[in-house]
Amino acid sequence: MLDKYPVFWSGVDSISGMQTKRAYRFRFYPTPEQAITLTRTFGCVRVVYNHMLSLRSTAWAERQERLGYHATSAALTTLKKLPNYVWLNEVSSVPLQQTLRHLQTAFTGFFARRTGYPRFKRKDGPQSAEYTASAFRWDGRSLKLAKMTEALSIRWSRQIPKAAKVTTVTVSKDPTGRYFVSLLCDDVIARKAPTPNCVGIDLGLSHFAVLSTGEKVDAPQIFRKHEVKLATLQRRLAKKQKGSARRAKAKLKVAKLHAKIADTRRDFLHQLSTRLIHENQVIAVESLSVSNMQKNRCLAKSIGDAGWAEFLRQLEYKAHWYGREFVRVDRWYPSSKRCHMCGHVLPKLPLSVRHWSCRQCNAGHDRDINAAHNVLAAGLAVLAHGETVRPEYMNDDVQRLGSVKWESLSFREGSSQTPDSRHLLRR
Numbered sequence: 043m044l045d046k047y048p049v050f051w052s053g054v055d056s057i058s059g060m061q062t063k064r065a066y067r068f069r070f071y072p073t074p075e076q077a078i079t080l081t082r083t084f085g086c087v088r089v090v091y092n093h094m095l096s097l098r099s100t101a102w103a104e105r106q107e108r109l110g111y112h113a114t115s116a117a118l119t120t121l122k123k124l125p126n127y128v129w130l131n132e133v134s135s136v137p138l139q140q141t142l143r144h145l146q147t148a149f150t151g152f153f154a155r156r157t158g159y160p161r162f163k164r165k166d167g168p169q170s171a172e173y174t175a176s177a178f179r180w181d182g183r184s185l186k187l188a189k190m191t192e193a194l195s196i197r198w199s200r201q202i203p204k205a206a207k208v209t210t211v212t213v214s215k216d217p218t219g220r221y222f223v224s225l226l227c228d229d230v231i232a233r234k235a236p237t238p239n240c241v242g243i244d245l246g247l248s249h250f251a252v253l254s255t256g257e258k259v260d261a262p263q264i265f266r267k268h269e270v271k272l273a274t275l276q277r278r279l280a281k282k283q284k285g286s287a288r289r290a291k292a293k294l295k296v297a298k299l300h301a302k303i304a305d306t307r308r309d310f311l312h313q314l315s316t317r318l319i320h321e322n323q324v325i326a327v328e329s330l331s332v333s334n335m336q337k338n339r340c341l342a343k344s345i346g347d348a349g350w351a352e353f354l355r356q357l358e359y360k361a362h363w364y365g366r367e368f369v370r371v372d373r374w375y376p377s378s379k380r381c382h383m384c385g386h387v388l389p390k391l392p393l394s395v396r397h398w399s400c401r402q403c404n405a406g407h408d409r410d411i412n413a414a415h416n417v418l419a420a421g422l423a424v425l426a427h428g429e430t431v432r433p434e435y436m437n438d439d440v441q442r443l444g445s446v447k448w449e450s451l452s453f454r455e456g457s458s459q460t461p462d463s464r465h466l467l468r469r
Contacts (some may be wrong), residue, residue: 059230062363064206067224070196079189080213080221084169090118090130091141092162097432098149111146118142134188136177144172166293170214180208185223185349187213205230217297240324242418244377244410245353247344251314252410254418259314264307265347272299277445293458307349315356317367319447325357327423369421381405382415 072080094114101107109117118138122130123127130138151157177188182204184193202208206227214222242254265272275296282289318325332351336342354370361368371377386402396409419425 046110059232060363060365061228061230063226064229064231065224065226066200066202067222068196068199070194070221070223072194072221073192076190076192076194079133080171080215082129083137083171083189083213084215085165086130086133087137087141087171088163088165088169089127090121090138091145093120093121093351094142094145095160095162097283098145111142114142114145114233115139119124134138134173134177136173136188137171140172140174166217168214168216170212173211173213175209178208180211180225185211185225187211194223200218202227203229216301218294218301221299231362231363234320236365238321240326240418240422241318241322242326242414242416242421243318244413244417245328245330245348245350247341247348249410250348251353252415253416254411256411261348262307262310263344263347264303265343268299268303272296272303275299281285307347308352311349311353311356315353315360318357319360319364322366322368324367324418324421324425325361326369327354327357328375328416328417329373330354330452331373367425369416369424371420371424375420377416377420378409378411380412380416381407382412382419 094117097114097117098109101109121127148157148160152159155466173187179186182202185196186193202225206229208225208227210226212224212226212291214224216222241307244252246252247261251259253259275292279289279292279296282292330350332345336345338345358368360366376387379384379388381400381403383405384400384403386400388398388401391398391409397407398409399406
């Protein structure tokens with residue numbers, strides 16, 4: 043395989059390191075004094091963020107004036123001098139300045155139409171504060187933040203490389219009351235040794251992932267396993283009087299169960315994605331539109347529980363780190379109804395049909411394994427010829443792996459256009 047497709051491993055011939063930004067996240071347990079300081083810091087960050095968001099929204103609504111980062115920074119200086127906001131000077135100024143940058147980033151994403159309009163931060167939601175190099179002290183073994191006399195008691199679940207340079211520290215607190223610290227480093231990640239293995243992945247609901255090797259990874263269905271208990275806790279929470287101590291306890295129980303579901307799902311996705319990256323040189327998947335698929339009210343809960351988008355995100359950045367090839371195949375490529383042995387495409391294949399036989403070569407197929415084989419063949423074709431290829435330009439090796447998409451989004455059954463006139467793959 044390595045000899046036939048040398049282009050797949052170009053630039054990954056040696057186990058050279060790659061300079062990149064990498065975050066290490068740990069849980070820590072603050073002392074009572076540190077908890078008070080962090081609570082004040084979180085509150086000040088939240089107040090500054092909400093105040094400046096309101097200021098920018100009002101300026102546009104009343105005067106059609108756009109306020110940027112520098113305008114809000116000057117407004118923060120003025121705000122600290124007001125008698126009602128003098129307590130903003132009790133915490134480090136760095137997290138307050140960083141929250142203005144976060145607000146600017148939020149508006150930049152909104153104007154670029156990548157995200158929605160920035161929203162106000164809640165007191166009972168996740169809290170965070172960011173410290174740059176001038177506001178913390180890191181000696182390789184302990185971490186001390188500004189306005190604190192003692193180092194944080196961090197549970198070191200793994201070791202930070204000695205060569206890594208810590209540039210930013212983010213302290214956060216989730217709704218369950220757990221504290222976390224994330225250290226953003228300039229790190230050098232060693233690439234994995236090249237391997238001849240390639241894999242195509244077909245994502246699903248009954249099985250989370252079906253590999254072209256024939257392996258089927260069962261869907262953990264983490265939310266489904268806790269759905270009844272979560273509904274019970276939420277009903278109990280709804281009956282508690284607002285502002286009461288019992289409501290706070292019931293709310294904490296709901297938050298803890300949500301955290302357990304999220305942590306379990308994240309752990310499953312990380313373990314699977316890491317294993318696939320370590321074992322394979324090429325990973326091919328379909329470019330699914332998860333947000334559009336979740337508009338199906340019958341499957342939305344199961345799709346959200348699966349975590350497909352997060353899984354693909356993890357595969358992509360880990361492949362970039364370790365020198366692997368991650369390729370997405372066009373979502374309209376008929377991977378399920380195409381025979382990976384001879385290339386025959388069925389006109390229709392209902393979802394209820396899980397096994398079928400090819401009418402042309404009489405080969406029997408498992409629907410999902412067949413789809414994974416086709417996804418792999420399409421991914422290899424993309425790597426060999428680029429994202430836009432025509433079937434007549436495919437060499438014998440790729441043809442043997444199987445021809446890939448012969449129709450584009452605009453080509454449908456009964457159309458006057460012929461498959462030969464369309465690009466093989468189109469994004």
